[in-house]
Amino acid sequence: MRSRPLVLARRRLLCRSNHHLANPKPVTIGIRREDSERIWERRCPLTPDAVHELVKDGVNVLVQDCSRRVYRSDEFVKAGAQIHPNLSPAHIILGIKETPLAELLTTPVDGIPRTHLMFSHTIKGQLYNMPLLDRFLEARPGSGERKELLPRLIDWELLTDEKGKRTVGFGWFAGVAGVLESLSMLAQFHLELGIASPFLYTPRPHMHPDLPSIRASLSRVGEMIKEGGTPREVGPIIIGVTGTGKVAQGMLDILSDLPIEKVNVEDLPRLVGSPEANLHKIYLVHALPHEYFSGVDGRPYNREDYYANPHLYKSNFHVKVQPYLTLLLHGAGWAQGFPRVMTNEGLATSLEIARGLWGGEKGRGRCVGDVSCDVEGGLEFLPRHSTLSAPFFCTRPGSLPAHLPEVRMMAVDILPSSLPLDASRHFSQGIMSYLRTLIRGYRGEGGVDAELERALDRATVTRGGELQGSNTWLKEPLGVWKDSLSATPSSSNMGSTAGTPQLKPSPKKRVLLLGSGMVAGPVVEHIGKRGEVELVVASNILAEAQNLAKRFGNAKPVSLDVADLGKLGSLIEETDVVISLLPVTFHPTIAEQCIKHKKHMVTASYISPAMKQLHDSALSSDTLILNEIGLDPGIDHCSAFSLLGAIRSQGKQVRSFVSFCGGLPAPECAEDGPLGYKFSWSPLGVLRAAKASARFKLNNRHYEIDEPNLLRHHFDRVPISNVLQLEGIANRDSIPYADTYGLGKTEDLRSILRGTLRYPGFCDLMQSFKEIGLLEFEPKLRLDSWSSLVRSAFESRYNDRVKGDDASLISALSNVLSTGSVERALEALSWFGVIPGVTSPVVGMPLLPQREMAPIELFATVLAHKQAYRPGERDMVILHHEIVASASTPASPEDIHTSTLMAYGTPVHSAMALTVGLPVAFAALRVLDGKVAMRGVRGPEEEGLWRDVLQGMEEAGLGMRESVRAGGSGRAMGMEGVLDAGLRRSMGAA
Incomplete structure (x- = not known):
């Protein structure tokens, strides 16, 4: 290895002998923050150590701030980088996943086109990402862009050596993480069958700081298996691995930390049927293509012939391998036109065979970790990806006979993200030589490595607004996408060159x-x-x-x-x-x-x-x-259906159903203004809700609260959080939800209540506004100033003129306001700028309407301006169900089941926008795709619909969190008692 002093000496000599190297052109690199919607994406293309090396070589490095990234921003600053909000000065921009369109920089720097490097997910013709590809090919009208100066797009996936072998990537880490998540799935699956196994202690990758920690933990699981064995009921544990690439190698490497004994495919029937199988070992079969692919005419597998004529081959995996496996780890790639490793029909056959084997009744052949993640690909029965938040799910293809069981699957498509530190180190080392080659190109230096330059050219998808090299075929899917935007979509088949995807435009x-x-x-x-x-x-x-x-x-x-x-x-x-x-x-x-x-x-x-x-x-x-498919109503229905289904599956009967939801300012943003409230949706809608009546049952008492008393008779404490102090308002008529949720007869329920959450003091203050007349829809008013709003509203409600002086107005208000609330109400009205005699400047007032409007509309206009979220402030959404249930016998102990969502707004979207908008979008697309059978005026009661919405929210990082705690003998202690006491206090006070 060349010593560091010699390298530096050689570099100085080169600088002296090449005048253009004495003052190289400054080059700036930008490290992009990953898409905020990818909540688990913590990887980074360069480590701080790599950044330090680049900075020492005179490269400017900019980093977008990100609190989720595996490396802290201050680590990059210490390495010599600068924090920059949008990387606009960067010549070269690095990221892992594709850049969101809104953040893509396409203008040149110093008259030179930029270079973007990412996994763009465009190179297979993915239609969903054609808008991104188009931005590299077409200058936007009116933007001042010139096509020839559009940026160069390099896709990490296309970086290969001269023989076509990929040189950078995360496949090995996907294999490692896939094994760990799949073993966790297997442990939970067996636990649901009433069997505990050592795999319960399998480390989840994202819960450990690095790979050595994970391997040490997995080795302890291996020691448990050596000492205590695996459960006899499931027979010998047999794990199957497919694939021969980096993914499969990662699987095999991490499995070596367990007491593995390798076996061949032909050994499987004897092994499963033998009572002598060693339960203190894990049997591993690495099934290779020649062991399960054969010609449709019976010819043996031949690799060259297989790739030349894939249509002449079929898979026997469903007969020779899958029935005998406790867990399949699928890492083999697949492409259109090639035989699947297992079809839906093959799955049915394998499950039939497995039923008659040792361990068949305990799930043999029913657990699959699909690390390849090709939806409906090599394993046709994979319907979708899963997430790190919810890595496994159950599925059964529609063609599967009813008497056969469903299959448990793990199919996380961002598995390397769960090993962000090790994966980032590996990736950073792999890309440095390519990055230095790009830097030398921008500097105009000589001595560029020709092989690396060719590799970068092969990996270039676009340059100067044109598709490059073997990527020119992408004109076809790009055309399909553009056709889908036109008024009359093309219905003709698109031709394609050999070896590229066959695409057919779908009706728009x-x-x-x-x-x-x-x-x-x-x-x-x-x-x-x-x-x-x-x-x-x-x-x-x-x-x-x-x-x-x-x-x-x-x-x-x-x-x-x-x-x-x-x-x-x-x-x-x-x-x-x-x-x-x-x-x-x-x-x-x-x-x-x-x-x-x-x-x-x-x-x-x-x-x-x-x-x-x-x-x-x-x-x-x-x-x-x-x-009713937003937040409340919406997610509350979906999560209630899910939780109630789980409770019923345990044979329990619901005794009490209480649910609260609220959109609030985050605690640190709640002090600005008298209401403790800000508006992330229509202020008029909030005010309308304060004018409803309510009906519910609580602690075996029926309540009907009419509209004038809704705010007076509130719950002064709602015990959802140990930190947040919250009050609540009954939300309309709760009684019909006993039918909606299938809770049985109302008389058999102790409580059925739905409510709205607010910070303490909101109800009393809003009641004062109501008493003054600010929440009335009639009559219409025309104001000469905002400070006359209270006087005009009061006079309209009580049909009584108030003398012109301020003291007379205050006296009139005091006559109608509840004792003790006058001073607080006046302070609030002064803050809002809607009474005369305001001592401090009133800022942020809206323009005065030039038409007649109802008092409630005028007040909503003021609130929308005065209580709007400021830049940098965030909102919060809380949704909480509490269901008390027990066995059907009267003396059975009660359990308290909860399901909770607590979400905060992001710099892009409020929590309210996300929790209302996303369920609407998920549901609309499901309806659009013809997957909703309901007709008529309906809510989200169809199971496929609400499950799809909950899954979408989980993937967006907005999933419900469920828990259960046991009650004592007889009646559980939940929210009911606290709510009942608070309601009685407010009624007594009223």
Whole structure:
């Protein structure tokens, strides 16, 4: 190895002999923050040590700040990097996954095109990412971009040596993490069958700091197996591995930490049938293609012939291997036109065979870790990916006979992310030589390694606005995507060159989104990712619609006044699914148009009486009008159905159902303003909710609270958090939810209650505003100043003129306000700037309306300005179910089951926008794809729908967290007693 002094001396000599090296051009590298929606993506393309080396060589390194990254930002600063918000000065930008379109920098630096390096997920023609590819190929109109100066795109996946072997990647780490997650799945599966195994102690990769810690923990599991063995009921543990690449090697390497005995495929029938099998070992079969592929005419497997004529081969894996396995670890790749390792029919055959084997009744052949993650690929029965938040799931193909069991699968598609430190170190080492070659190119230095330069050229997808090398075939999927955006999609088959994917454009589907308000962003983003779907964003504020649609080539803005039934009807007629985010009063009109044109509709709002009346006509037109699929109502329904299903599967009977939900400022943002509240959705909607009546049952007492007393009779303490102090309001009529959730007769329930959460003091202050007249819908007022709002509202409500002086107004208010609330109410009204005599400057007031408006509308306008979230502030959503259940016998002890979501807003979206918008988007796409059978005016009671929504929220990092705690003999101690006591206090005070 050449010594460091010699290297430095050689470098100095080169600088003297080459004048252009004496002052090399400055080059800046940027390390991108990964997409915020990828909550588990913690990897980084360069380590701080690598950054330090580059900085010493005169390279400027910029890093986007990120608290989730495996390396802290201050580690990069110590290495010599600078923190930069958007990397705009960077010539070379590095990331792991693809860059979100909104963050992609396409303008040149110093007149030189940039270079982006990432796993772009465009090189296989993935239609969902054609908008990203298009940004590297087409200059945007009006942007000032020049096509020849568009950035170069290099895909990490295409970096290979001269023989075509990949030189950088994470495959080995995917194999390692896949084994660990799959063993955890196996342990849980056996536990559900009533069997505990040593695999219960398998380390989850993301819960350890590095790989040595993981291997030490797994080795302890191996020692347990050596000493105590594995459960006899499941027979010998046999693990099968497929594949021959880095993924498979990672699997085999980590499995070596267990007491492994390798066996051959032909040994499996004898091994499973032998009572002499050693239960203190794990048997491992590495099944290779020649052992399970054969010609359809019986010819033996021949590798060259197989790749030349894959259609002439079939798989026997379902007969020769799968029935005997306790766990399959699938790491073999697959491509269109090649035989699957297992089809759905093959799975059915393997399960039939497994039933008659030792351990067959305890799950042999039913656990699969698909590390290849090809959906409906090599294993046809893989329906979807899973996530690190929820790594395994159960599935059964529709063709599987009813008497055969479902299959448990692990299919996380970002497994290396669970080993971020080791994976980042490995990747950083692998890319440094390529990165230095790019740097030398930007500096104009000589002596560039020709082999590395050729490798970078092979990995270049685009340069100067043109597809490069073997990637020119991507014109075809790019054309398919563009056709899907046109008014008349092409229906012809696209040709392709040999060895490239065969693509056929699908008929274009269209979603119409009505509304562009606070929760519309996540809806547009999620649907916009579906490149084959056209999204029309219609709004009476065209600028808002344009801003939402601009990031996506398949989204277009439209100006619409929903009162224009002609234009509304035309838009609905041309669409497949309508999403309405407009106020609830508009929904019946929109639904009538949807029913008329036989188009499905999705909305997050409650089913109003007017909507209920449309049920029969929706049924007659074979139309679904899906409501209550946002946050509350929405996720609360979905999570309640899920939790109740789990409780019923244990043979328990529900005694009490209590549920609370609220959108609030995060605690650190709640002190600004008297309400302890800020608006992440319509202020008018919040004020309307304060004017509803309520009906519920609590602690065996029926309550009916009329509208004037709703805020007075609140729950002064809702014990959800040990940290947060919360109060609650009963939410409309809870009694019908006994039927909605299948809880049985109301008289058999101790409690059935749904409520809304607020910080303490909200209810009392809002009650004062109601008593003053600020929440009235009549009469209409025209103000000469905002400071006259309270006087005008009060006079209108009580039909009584108040003298012009401030003292008379205060006296009049004191006469109607509850004792003890006058001073606080006056302070709040002064802060809002809606009474005369304000001593401090009133800032942030909206423009005074020039038309007559109701007091509640005027007050909502003020609140929207005064209690809006400021830049950098975040909101919080809390959803909490508490269900008390027990066995059906009267004296059985009760258990308290809870399901909780606590979500915070991000710099991009509020928590309210995410928790309302994403469920709407998930549901709309499921309806669009024809996966919802319901018709009529409905809520999300169909199981496939609510499960799909919960899975989508889990993948977005917004999953519910369930727990159960045992009660004592007889009645459990839950929320009921605390809520009942608080309600009685408020009623006594009232």
